[in-house]
Amino acid sequence: MKYQKLDNQEANWKWVYLIKKHRDGINITKYQERSLQDNIVLQLLDYQNNPQHIEEWIQQHLSPDLVIKLDQAIRARRKRFFNAEKKLTKKKSIDLEYSVWSRLSKYSKKMKMTLSETISYMIDERESKALYESQMTAMKADIKDLLKLKD
Template sequence: MKYQKLENQETQWKWLYLSKKHREGENITRYQEKSLVEDKVKALIACKNQPEQINAWITAHLSEALVIKLDQAIRARRKRFFNAEKQHTKKKSIDLEYAVWQRLSKYSRKLGMTLSQTITYMIDERESKALYQNKMSVMKASLKDLLK
């Protein structure tokens, strides 16, 4: 396993995930009866800061459809949590219009690079072009001074 499991932290993430799903109107329990669902959800909400009770609730009452989704969500959250500790692995995001993303994606495939590598490459190319233009203008100015 690449990332260390922190039981209390992950139990808190599970509680947050399940409470969010419930707020969104999804049935997080394996029961269909509304009053039973509400009772079980209230029990889950009440044990917010008790990891053992949360894990027991998940084992006893979690919907079968959410078992895999919960595991995937926790695995992704664990990865983001540990990657965010170091600057070079922390992910950032930017908003692109679809047409811009499409052009960047096509250019990335052409270069055989990731989107991040392509953006870095384009910035480096622009900086070196500006440096070259600056050197050329200095050389032209000094050449004009020589010819006077």
């Protein structure tokens, strides 16, 4: 396993995930009867700061439809948590218009690079071009100065 499991923290993440799903109107329990669902969810609400009870609640009452989704959500959360500890692996996000993203995506596929690699490549190319242009401008100015001295 690449990322260490932190039982207390992951239980809290599971609690937050399940409560959010419940507030979105999704049945998080394996029960169909509404009053029973409400009672079971109230139990979960009471367990907020008790990781062991949260895990037991999940084992006993979680909807079978959410088992895989919960595991995936926690795995993703664990990855983001540990990657955020290091500056190099911490993910940043930017907002792009769809047309820009589409062009960037096509260019990335053509170059066989990730979007991040493509953006870095394009920035490097632009910086190289700017450096080349400044060197050319300086050389032209030097040549003009030399030509003026000959006269």
